[in-house]
Amino acid sequence: MDMAVEAGVIKQHLIDPEICIRCNTCEATCPVNAITHDDNNYVVRADVCNGCMACISPCPTGSIDNWRTMPVVRAYSIEEQLGWESLPAELTPEELEAAGVTADAADAAEVAEPAPAQASAEAAEPVFHSAQYGATVPPWSAAHAYTNLFPPKTPTTATVVGNFNCTEAGFDSETHHIVLDFGAIPFPVLEGQSIGIVPPGVDAIGKRHHARQYSVASPRNGERPGYNNVSLTVKRVTEDHQGNPVRGLASNYVCDLKVGDTVQVVGPFGASFLMPNHPKSHIVMICTGTGSAPMRAMTEWRRRLRKSGKFEGGKLMLFFGARTQQELPYFGPLQSLPKDFIDINLAFSRTPGSPKRYVQDLMRERAADLAALLKDGASHFYVCGLKSMEEGVVLALRDVARDAGLDWDTVGAALKREGRLHLETY
Structure with missing residues (x-):
């Protein structure tokens, strides 16, 4: 029997809440539905995650790539993870030993496999999942993408130089084209990448708002060629997916921005959703x-x-x-x-x-x-x-x-x- 299993120890997959930008990429990618979220955090179900790694490469920030050696009986619950503001420290050898985990067992720890019943059910009834089809590597001729130049802890500042409605005026649905200028701050970005905007203020429990992710709508040499600016396409959110009235925090903040306003920006993110650059592609x-x-x-x-x-x-x-x-x-x-x-x-x-x-x-x-x-x-x-x-x-x-x-x-x-x-x- 595997020493780690015998000792009841696993490498538990966790998401770093300080780096995560809540983009939903991991949950959308996971083929076994091991990832869930609330208004605060994205978290991983230890009893469902099978360590397939499908979520690792698509994650734009690297927040998904975290593991902790844990006794199975002390694996972090969903409820614990949802309340985190930062990742807990790795247990020390002394703490593991106190929990009955020897050093050899800790070294041999592996990601827990899913229950056989779940695997057989999935085999009997195949379910569509994007991880089966979506690429996690860029085209061979794609340009090099710079990522995480400005992480959530150290955002940069951009100035609004344009904001107009790019849908027909006079209708309930409203989508804005926003242009942000970074001035003298280098902010290289490619088609297919995204950035995060941090809404000002704090949430209901006094925490700073998380960045909201938006795909870049301008080419690599700027919305205006030769300028250090980018554009975004942002829909003003006034109802949820069920049609109930709601005021989207970030989208309304962005759509209401005036020329001259400044915003906090993180990123850029994304290194695979990139366009080919070779002739006749x-x-x-x-x-x-x-x-x-x-x-x-x-x-x-x-x-x-x-x-x-x-x-x-x-x-x-x-x-x-x-x-x-x-x-x-x-x-x-x-x-x-x-x-x-x-x-x-x-x-x-x-x-x-x-x-x-x-x-x-x-x-x-x-x-x-x-x-x-x-x-x-x-x-x-x-x-x-x-x-x-x-x-x-x-x-x-x-x-x-x-x-x-x-x-x-x-x-x-x-x-x-x-x-x-x-x-x-x-």
């Missing part, structure tokens, strides 16, 4: 709502490269969904992009008098074009938006592949392995 972008931010950044960078005449890009294809045309961010600017530059497909699910259409419906209508791209190793696929769209989009890709005579298991595995299918949903 194709980009298929599938998004809803503010998930358009990284797609705008990638499109604008390719547009600038095209204008320079120094880069031969491949195809750009966009599938963009919203409830109505009025709620679609950047609708006007999208219409001005040349059709020989980008293939735009818009889906509206709440247009009065029209049937509901979603991005996966449009993908199936364009199956022949998508199948050709799936066969091309230079094609890269990016999905960003609401979590609810993720399964439908991936299954649409699967159906397109199968209908074209492709083996989806082989294609899907290659897309993930080569960093060519990226999923970022919330």
Whole structure:
């Protein structure tokens, strides 16, 4: 019998609450639902985590990569973790010995495996999970991404130089395009990366608010070329997922910012949801709502490269969904992009008098074009938006592949392995 198991000791997986930016990436990625959260912390269920490591690479801050050698009977409970403001210290050899754990057993400690009943249930009834398909590595030609230059404990300051509504005015839904300038502070950022904004003030128990994560909507050389600035796409939150009235703390703070205001910024984050840089590489972008931010950044960078005449890009294809045309961010600017530059497909699910259409419906209508791209190793696929769209989009890709005579298991595995299918949903 394994010495660690015999002694009842494990390496318990924990999340550092001081570094975590509450982006939900770990919970969305975990294939066994071992991660949960409340308004305070993201935590790991010791009795469910199987140490598969699926959550490690996607975490933008590294807060997920923490472990403590613990006697099984003293493993930190969910309730304990939810109340933490910082990680507890590793138990000393003396403390472990007092708990009946020998030094040899502590050295042999391993992550606990899930119960056989759970494993057999999952084997009998496969469940869709993004970790099966989403890449955790960038495309081979992606630029180097700098991350965590300004961690949550030491944010930098940016100045608001622009703020306007990028959806049609006069409707309930309101999405803002925010431009932040970093002045003389270096803040290198790539398309597909994100930053965190720290709302001012404290929460109900007197703690400083956690940073809220937003994808960058501008290309690598700035919202204005050559300037040290970035743009964000932020929807004002006025209701929860059930439609109940609520005032989103961070989104309303950001949407109400005035030119000249300063904000606390952390990041940048993300080293895998990056665009390819090699000639003739194709980009298929599938998004809803503010998930358009990284797609705008990638499109604008390719547009600038095209204008320079120094880069031969491949195809750009966009599938963009919203409830109505009025709620679609950047609708006007999208219409001005040349059709020989980008293939735009818009889906509206709440247009009065029209049937509901979603991005996966449009993908199936364009199956022949998508199948050709799936066969091309230079094609890269990016999905960003609401979590609810993720399964439908991936299954649409699967159906397109199968209908074209492709083996989806082989294609899907290659897309993930080569960093060519990226999923970022919330």
